[in-house]
Amino acid sequence: MRLLEDKIRQCGAVLPGEILKVDGFLNHRLDVGLITELGKEFYRVFRNDGVTVIVTVEASGIPLAFAAAQFFNVPVVFAKKGAHKNVGNDCYSADVYSYTKGVSYPVLVSKKYLTADDRVLIIDDFLANGAAARGLMQIVKEAGASLAGVGIAIEKGFQPGGRALREEGVKLVSLAIVDSMTDDSITFREDAALR
Amino acid sequence: MRLLEDKIRQCGAVLPGEILKVDGFLNHRLDVGLITELGKEFYRVFRNDGVTVIVTVEASGIPLAFAAAQFFNVPVVFAKKGAHKNVGNDCYSADVYSYTKGVSYPVLVSKKYLTADDRVLIIDDFLANGAAARGLMQIVKEAGASLAGVGIAIEKGFQPGGRALREEGVKLVSLAIVDSMTDDSITFREDAALR
Numbered sequence: 465m466r467l468l469e470d471k472i473r474q475c476g477a478v479l480p481g482e483i484l485k486v487d488g489f490l491n492h493r494l495d496v497g498l499i500t501e502l503g504k505e506f507y508r509v510f511r512n513d514g515v516t517v518i519v520t521v522e523a524s525g526i527p528l529a530f531a532a533a534q535f536f537n538v539p540v541v542f543a544k545k546g547a548h549k550n551v552g553n554d555c556y557s558a559d560v561y562s563y564t565k566g567v568s569y570p571v572l573v574s575k576k577y578l579t580a581d582d583r584v585l586i587i588d589d590f591l592a593n594g595a596a597a598r599g600l601m602q603i604v605k606e607a608g609a610s611l612a613g614v615g616i617a618i619e620k621g622f623q624p625g626g627r628a629l630r631e632e633g634v635k636l637v638s639l640a641i642v643d644s645m646t647d648d649s650i651t652f653r654e655d656a657a658l659r
Numbered sequence: 660m661r662l663l664e665d666k667i668r669q670c671g672a673v674l675p676g677e678i679l680k681v682d683g684f685l686n687h688r689l690d691v692g693l694i695t696e697l698g699k700e701f702y703r704v705f706r707n708d709g710v711t712v713i714v715t716v717e718a719s720g721i722p723l724a725f726a727a728a729q730f731f732n733v734p735v736v737f738a739k740k741g742a743h744k745n746v747g748n749d750c751y752s753a754d755v756y757s758y759t760k761g762v763s764y765p766v767l768v769s770k771k772y773l774t775a776d777d778r779v780l781i782i783d784d785f786l787a788n789g790a791a792a793r794g795l796m797q798i799v800k801e802a803g804a805s806l807a808g809v810g811i812a813i814e815k816g817f818q819p820g821g822r823a824l825r826e827e828g829v830k831l832v833s834l835a836i837v838d839s840m841t842d843d844s845i846t847f848r849e850d851a852a853l854r
Contacts, residue, residue, distance in 0.1 A: 488771070492737065496729055496732075523717035523721060526721045530689065530691060530722045530725055533689070533691040534691055542687065544687065574682065574688075
């Protein structure tokens, strides 16, 4: 999606450790107009897939999921990280390994808010190794719900998560796919750019 | 705000420890239509206060802040809890004491995203003792920015945070104020109900 790629080029920064810093518009300061457009694009892509609920994980996935849900007219369920008092004990859970932090953390969704009748669109800000997406997919499976697809704002195409999910037949759509990045240039994959 | 009070009566639950559980629509599963209406109401209340940025804290404040920001046409900055790698070191920070958990945690905002020219609306889902709001107010002060006001979805009016802030002259608007609650009834303060 050109709008997102232009914003990444303009405001993103490449840091050591293959970190793409986009906290000026996507995950600390939020460019609300841009994120609303990303939500609209997720709707365009998945609108015929019978989505009944959007699932994401706190915290950075929430604005994107919320923006998309306004177009789908469905609720959002955001998975909580770690053991939250307010979630209660009756939860679906999965362990997500964080490659940047080198530790695993649990993600939790209350069983009340995901059922076998649901058709789930998973949305998140980043996909690299795919650990968070797979954690949410495991929760969808545990609930007996079906997966409509996975919508990602920025995929690190040089890491293996996206390819593996596509090879398994998951409808994975990333609005920008970074194929390579250095301190002073970012190369995007063309098929994502054509949106 | 009647819409919110009706929803709390219909879907909320009072748990031991003065917990009002609203995770079915406000802070785990999100009723996107309702939250958009709450955002619109924050806009109605604060639209003439020169707001340039909405500040909240992850994770539950984000949907409300995002919804409001769509009407204000301003960015959101959400403070991060704890030491986040991606925030960088150049941050404003404040310690917030959690009465439910009995511990303090730091909240952080990158100095890049809050300046002395900003006029800040703080938005959050709950206000009880006011610790989170005061943490964000301290960050606003550190940045040299000015405070337009504080917008809260649900205030626990039987706890002291709201009264203290109002006595200090803060423009604090809570869309529903719970004056008392028991297992089977919730009493709302009338002035908040009249919205």
